[in-house]
Amino acid sequence: MRAFTFERASSVEAAAKSVASNPDARFIAGGTNLLDLMKLEIETPTHLIDVNGLGLDKIEATTDGGLRIGALVRNTDLAAHETVRRDYGLLSRALVAGASGQLRNKATTSGNLLQRTRCPYFYDTNQPCNKRQPGSGCSALGGISRQLGVMGVSEACIATHPSDMAVAMRALDAVVETVKPDGTIRSVKIEDFHRLPGDTPHIETVLERGEFITAVSLPPPVGGRHIYRKVRDRASYAFALVSVGAIIQSDGKGRVAVGGVAHKPWRLEAADVELPKGAKAASGALLAGSRPTEQNKFKIDLVERTLGAVISEARG
Amino acid sequence: MTYASTVSMKVNGERRDLEVDNRTSLLDALREHLHLTGTKKGCDHGQCGACTVLVNGVRINSCLTLAVMHDGDEVTTIEGLGQPDNLHPMQAAFVKHDGFQCGYCTPGQICSSVAVLEEIKANLPSHVTVSLTERTRISEAEIRERMSGNICRCGAYSNIVEAIVEAAGTRA
Numbered sequence: 001m002r003a004f005t006f007e008r009a010s011s012v013e014a015a016a017k018s019v020a021s022n023p024d025a026r027f028i029a030g031g032t033n034l035l036d037l038m039k040l041e042i043e044t045p046t047h048l049i050d051v052n053g054l055g056l057d058k059i060e061a062t063t064d065g066g067l068r069i070g071a072l073v074r075n076t077d078l079a080a081h082e083t084v085r086r087d088y089g090l091l092s093r094a095l096v097a098g099a100s101g102q103l104r105n106k107a108t109t110s111g112n113l114l115q116r117t118r119c120p121y122f123y124d125t126n127q128p129c130n131k132r133q134p135g136s137g138c139s140a141l142g143g144i145s146r147q148l149g150v151m152g153v154s155e156a157c158i159a160t161h162p163s164d165m166a167v168a169m170r171a172l173d174a175v176v177e178t179v180k181p182d183g184t185i186r187s188v189k190i191e192d193f194h195r196l197p198g199d200t201p202h203i204e205t206v207l208e209r210g211e212f213i214t215a216v217s218l219p220p221p222v223g224g225r226h227i228y229r230k231v232r233d234r235a236s237y238a239f240a241l242v243s244v245g246a247i248i249q250s251d252g253k254g255r256v257a258v259g260g261v262a263h264k265p266w267r268l269e270a271a272d273v274e275l276p277k278g279a280k281a282a283s284g285a286l287l288a289g290s291r292p293t294e295q296n297k298f299k300i301d302l303v304e305r306t307l308g309a310v311i312s313e314a315r316g
Numbered sequence: 317m318t319y320a321s322t323v324s325m326k327v328n329g330e331r332r333d334l335e336v337d338n339r340t341s342l343l344d345a346l347r348e349h350l351h352l353t354g355t356k357k358g359c360d361h362g363q364c365g366a367c368t369v370l371v372n373g374v375r376i377n378s379c380l381t382l383a384v385m386h387d388g389d390e391v392t393t394i395e396g397l398g399q400p401d402n403l404h405p406m407q408a409a410f411v412k413h414d415g416f417q418c419g420y421c422t423p424g425q426i427c428s429s430v431a432v433l434e435e436i437k438a439n440l441p442s443h444v445t446v447s448l449t450e451r452t453r454i455s456e457a458e459i460r461e462r463m464s465g466n467i468c469r470c471g472a473y474s475n476i477v478e479a480i481v482e483a484a485g486t487r488a
Contacts, residue, residue: 031382076374079441092448102368105375
C-alpha cells in the first residue's frame, strides 16, 4: 500500500473541497472495497478523508411519504430498518443477499453504490484492463468471462457492477442526493447515476471530482410483492451470476431490475410493460440487443428462468 | 505532511494509545503493536473472516479497516472474550463439540458467532429469514447463513454449527 495522509472531515463541504483540490484524494467510509484495492495498489490515493463522523447515518421519512437514507447508513442497519422491511422489502432482501455479516456491518449506502467491479482482470495487475489502466486493453474479451456482462458492454470493457443493493434501488426509482465542491446540491436518478463503459470504462458514475453523496432517497412505497432472487456459485457470500429484483402487483403488473449483467443495475421500462405476459416476454424485452460471450451466454436463459421463478413466487 | 497518526482506543477494556503509520490496519495494530496475536491474518482481503473482531459490539473484518479510523472505539478480541481458565460459553462450546481442527480460523469463528447470536436477538434479518416483518428465530439455517463470512479450510462446519446452537441454548 502506498503512503497517504489522513484527515477526519469536519463537514461535507470541507470534505468535498478537500477532494476537489487534490486529484489523488479519496473519501473513505466503510473502506471495505477501497482498502482492499489500496492493498493491491489498484487504488493509490495520497490523501484519505474519513467521512464517518459527519452524522449522515440517519433514515428519515420524507414529506412526500418516501424515505431518505443517509449516505453513511450501514448496509446492516438499512436492511434491518422497520420501514424498509415493511414498505421496501426488496431493498432489505437485496442487502442481505450481498457480502457477509462482517462486511455489511461496515459497508455504507453510498459506498455500496460506488464499489468497483469484481472483474478478475481488474484485480489482476499483471493483465491489461481499460478500467484500471485506460488504453491498455480488455483482457476479459476473449478471456475468462463467465461472470461478466452481456448488456451495454463495449469493445473496451465487459465488466459488471457487483452490487445487490443497487439493483433494488433501481427497481425502487431511488434518487442519489449530492453536494458539489462549490456547495451546489443536485439529485441524480439512480438510472442516470452509473455510466455504461463505452470507451471510458474508468469513469463509472456521473459524479464530478469531489462531488459528495449525502443521501439516497426513495419515493413513496408502491406496495406489491417484493422479491429478490440471486443465482450464484455458492449458497451464500458470493457475487451474483444473475440476480432479479422485482415488485409485482396482484394484477401481474410490476417492475424488474437485473444484476450481474451490466455495468449498472439493468432495468428497462419497456420490459416492465411486458411483465404481465410472463418471463419470456419481459426478459426478451429486457435483454434485447444482448452481446454475450461464448462463456456467459447462459446468462440470457438464466435471467428468463430466474424471472420466471420470481413471477411464480409472486403469484403463489 | 505526515503519514502517521495517533489513535486511542479501548481494547479488551483497557485504554491503549498508539502511534501508527496511517496504512496500519486494525488487524496489524492488534497483532504487531499490541501483541494480541489471537486475532489471525488469513487472506487480508476480507474474504475469510479469520480477522473478525468486535468493534463497539459489532463484528467486522479487522483487516479491512484502518487503525486510525478507530479513535475512541471499544475493540474486543478473542483474548477479551475469555481466557483458558475462564472460557466464554462460546469457547467452551467449541471445545466440547470439536468446532475446529487446526484452529487458525477459530478466534474469528468465535468472535463472529458471539455477534451472530446478538444479531439474531436484535432481530436483524438474514438472507434465509422467512419473513421480514416477523421476529427472527435461531435455527441451523440462520446460523449457517450468518456465519458464511468465516471460512474453515479444515471443514469443521458441522461441529461449529453444533457449538453455536448449544451456546445459544445455554445463553437463552
